Amino acid sequence: MHAMQYEITLPADYDMGIVRERVATRGHLLDTFPGLGLKAYLIRERTAGSPVNQYAPFYLWGTPEGMNSFLWGPGFQGIVNDFGRPVVQHWTGLAYAEGPAGASVPVTATRRRTPLGEAVPPGEAVADAVDRHAREASRKGVVASALAVDPRHWELLAFTLWADAEAPADDGERFQVLHLSAPGRAGLGTGRQW
Template sequence: MYAMQYEITLPADYDMGIIRRRVETTGRRMDDFDGLGLKAFLVQDQANGAIANQYSPFYLWNEPEAMGRFLWGGGFFTAICQSFGRPNVRHWTGVETLRGPEVDQPAVAATKHAWQLPAEVDPAEPVGEALETLRQRAAMPGVHSSAIAVDPTRWEIVHFTLWSGEPEIVPGTRYQVLHLSTPGIKDLLDR
């Protein structure tokens, strides 16, 4: 599994309705993308109390080839580049993904918490601790699914959780989910 995200920060006066309509009309194109576990179409909206207006989709890929096909195979990421310029794409090697008690309910919110490991720290212990946190988080009421991944270039751990309602008080950035494509979620969660 591979995690991926790009963040498109938009001006304070940007009409976020444009992003909402874009996702409403084109989001379903990802509903059957081969090799994709899930794509959460995420936004932060200043009108809803966020610090910035941002479109920040988050992906969990079952196959790295599918991630490549999305990014440089034409048609998908190309549309993002044409509309907003080419954003930096962050990606992390997956550690584990777990289903939550609400996995069969629509996801309406997400949280992402990322932190870097100090240079002198062996990653085994903090990744093990992150896995224990993942198990605890996945058992919480309202959790759709939750994942841990690591960027070994920056030694950064990311913990991503989808929620069926208002998220519990957990660290990290909060997002609204506009659409959730889940073509390979069974493979993603049944590893």
């Protein structure tokens, strides 16, 4: 599993209705995309308390071929044409879990980034994070959750989809989910990824 996200930060007075319309008319195009586990079409809005207006889709790829096909094909080129070429962040998957609300349509997502400190060996830190992820993914309201790592910056990423608009406040940055494409969600596996 590979996690991927790009963030398109928009002007403070940007009409976020434009992004909503984009997702409403184009979001379904990835509903059957080969190699895609899931794509959450995410936004943050200043009018809803976010520090920025932002379009920030988040992906879990089941195969590198699917990710590459998207990045080098017409899908990502549409983003480049409309918004410029954003930095694409990516992480190696560590764990994935369906939550108790797995059958629900997610309305909120949270993203938490945590540095892996140098005091603990990487293997131990990752094992502890995977154990903690399993507990966190079983919380009420969780639709699905993924844990990934960026070994370049030694950063853990916890990403969770929630069935409720009121996800726990301490779970990191909050996003609204406009649409979920999940053609390969069942194939992402559960538990740790090695």
